[in-house]
Amino acid sequence: MRGLYPDLEPYQQHQLPVGGGHSLYIEECGNPDGQPVVFLHGGPGAGAGPAARRFFDPNRYRILVFDQRGCGRSTPNGRVEHNTLTDLIADLETIREHLCVDRWVLFGGSWGSTLALAYAQDFPGRVKGLILRGVFLGRRQDLEWFIGPDGAARLFPDYYADFTAAVAPRVDLADAFFERMFGDNELQARQAASAWTYWESRIATLVPNPFFTKRFAASKGGQTMARIECHYFRDACGLSGRAILDRADRLADIPSIIVQGRQDVVCPPDGAYALHRAWPNSQLQLIPGAAHSASEAPLVDALVRATDQFARL
Template identity: 45%
Template sequence: MRVLYPEIEPYDHGMLPVGDGNALYWEECGNPEGKPVVFLHGGPGGGTLPRHRRLFDPRRYRIVLFDQRGCGRSTPHGSTPEADLAVNTTWHLVADLERLREARGIEKWQMLGGSWGCVLALAYAEMYPDRVSELVLRGVATLRRKEVQWLYGGGAACLFPEAWSRFLAPVPYASRGADLIEVYHELLHHPDPDVHRPAAQAWSRWEGETVKFTPHAGVVDAFAEPEFALAIARIENHYFRHGGWLAEDQLLREAGKLAGIPCVLVQGRYDVVTPPTTAWELAQVLPGAELHLIGDAGHAFDEPGILHELIGTTDRFARV
């Protein structure tokens, strides 16, 4: 069973101004002369972590990580009043990615994205197919309404009723039959911290409680950390309210643009956050895609079967 590569530190890092008052944190590690790869974190609003560097062979890859607008070490942080979500959309992030590629002098890069990072990778690759060498997608999502409603409309609640009750706790009883994404929008942007902070923690905790095949207390606690929770809850809710600024089925309908780009889909069979239906449907329309359904895994990238397949894929693509 493959495991993460050893811990590694960046050999370069910095802040990239991308307009609208935003600056992105970026870093590079591994081999400066190696095959370029960019890691796209989830959320939206999650941020990168040191263990994300370890998905790639540092001898063979030039590994680029960055924090998307509003999260991680990018500024302004989504938990602050200075963060303007009006200039934080899918297409802003696609433009940021292209600006980062140009700034780092990379002609073509491999993309590895999971969950929301999968959506961003597909949106970028369909706009700039000639800039992508390979796609590695985990926890496959396309941000269709049915996908969002599964997680925030009561579908996943059937499997996690006790966690769902905690998600509903900040919602007034009379509003629980309404569109919860809209209800949460009001809660998350309420001026009183005694309203928006518990709402943010409840929103983020729901994801933390469903992301692993077997719930992990440390993961739940990390999702409930107040500053992280406020940023990810506000940014996710903002994106989900607007359908990611994508036409319904857009990423599936335009998958033909990716013909000729090797693509591997790694999907947990028991993924509650992004169920396997989307990975299956994408594999049917994405030319030449490999689909690997991992039978004993949920959503998280570091579950053993998913990690084994991801690293096996990046190792294989490193030889191309």
Template identity: 40%
Template sequence: MAPTYPMFDVNKTGHLKVSAVHSLYWEDCGNPSGVPVVYLHGGPGGGIEDSDRQYFDPSHYERSVLFDQRGSGKSTPHASLEDNTTWHLVEDIEKLREHLGVDRWIVFGGSWGSTLALAYAEKHPDRCLGLIVRGIFTLRREELLWYYQQGANFIFPEYFEPYAACIPEEERGDMMQAYYKRLTGDNEEEQLKCADNWSRWEVSTSRLMVNADYIAKADDPKWALAFARIESHFFVNGGWMRDGQLVDDAHKIKHLPIVIVQGRYDVVCPAKTSWDLYKALGGKDNKNVEYKIIGDAGHSAHEPTIEEALVDAVEKFKSIKA
């Protein structure tokens, strides 16, 4: 398996006004004459990091384009929920593609990024050269309840306990709704406390081996607030789509080359979801789809064997013609 590429500089950055409210920060990297790829970050609300560029060979890929989704990272306004839905983000990807003059591109995303990649590809399959998706999340109610209500707590009880303790016992029957109420309320102190606890639960459970440095991401209150507010906003609204829609509509993209990378011990987005997607795409009978279970990894894209599998997947797409 190949390692990630050394850190490299971006070619251009900018902000794209996508609505009366929102402006997206974007980065344009790599070889202007190579194969284009767009990177979709997780969360929603997580934002991009410098290391996210390192999956892509800068000598090959045209505009390995990365951007902060509405309310995230350097996009403005920060942590905004106004006009911030799955379908706004899908159309933002199209606006960015047109702005940068890209005809078709590879779509790359993990966790929530895989959700958005599927939503975009199923709506705009003619604009996709293929998909590389990791830690599959399709926003079905059963997936949300497993992680935020009951299921994952059986594996990480010591990290779930402070997440649950942030909410009064009488409201714990619907943890996502209880958090959302507080994260969108007027009490700033309560907002920040809930953002910290919500975010800390996620970063504590994202790796097979709990990593203190990774948990420290939640120490940044600005990052935690955007992450928790936007996630809870999307989750209590079911992503503004029919439950199971992304799996049900997978037939719309089964003609595309697709690589699915899944950590066997992913607690945040368990392997069942990726398996359901794989079957909906035709399973072993569809030679366009490769399903890779990584046996020594959890959820995070930055676990070594997940990183290697993603770089390998990107390498296989080098033969694709834009």
């Protein structure tokens, strides 16, 4: 079974202003003359850690990693103003032009897959290939599965009760959490953000990791992710009028490998399967014994094999 490539450090780092008061942290790793690949992290709002560099052979790839608006090392942290899917797509074009990249491979998991697909549908000529993990299509049914009472809640009723206890009973949970997270009461804001992140991280892995879950939910990064995620959920992830499956024909000439945990509860496999059916040029790999987290060994194995294959594009 394949593991991640060894640790490596960036050879170049950037802070790139992109408008609306935002500045993006970007790093370049690996071979400056290698195949350009950009890592698109999840969330939205999760940020990219050092492990993001390690899915790629550093001898064959020019590895580009950045933190999307408002998260990680991008500034200002946690800002949701001027932070939409349209903005993130424009940021990718700004990064591509700033780094003098003609065409690149996109590697995205969870929300990163959403961003990768939306960008590729707008700029298919700029994309050599797509490697996607834990596909999230941002459909209404996907949002309701994650935070509604008839989705993942039916598998984890006790965890869901803890999640919803952070806000007053409401039909629209995204609105309820948003009001708490962005309200004037700092304690309630932190509690709501922690509950959101705690719920997501509890159901993200096949084997529970209570220590990581509690630590991440209380961290600054976890709080930021919850705020930005909730903001995007209230806006239907910016996909109104641009549903990914409806525009699948724009991906027709782009090769893709879709790596999907068969036991993924955050982003169930039906989304990846529907995308594959609408996109004949894609390969779908349903990975048994894996859920949502990219750190799970069976997913690491499949993703590293995929990047090795795409290094030859």
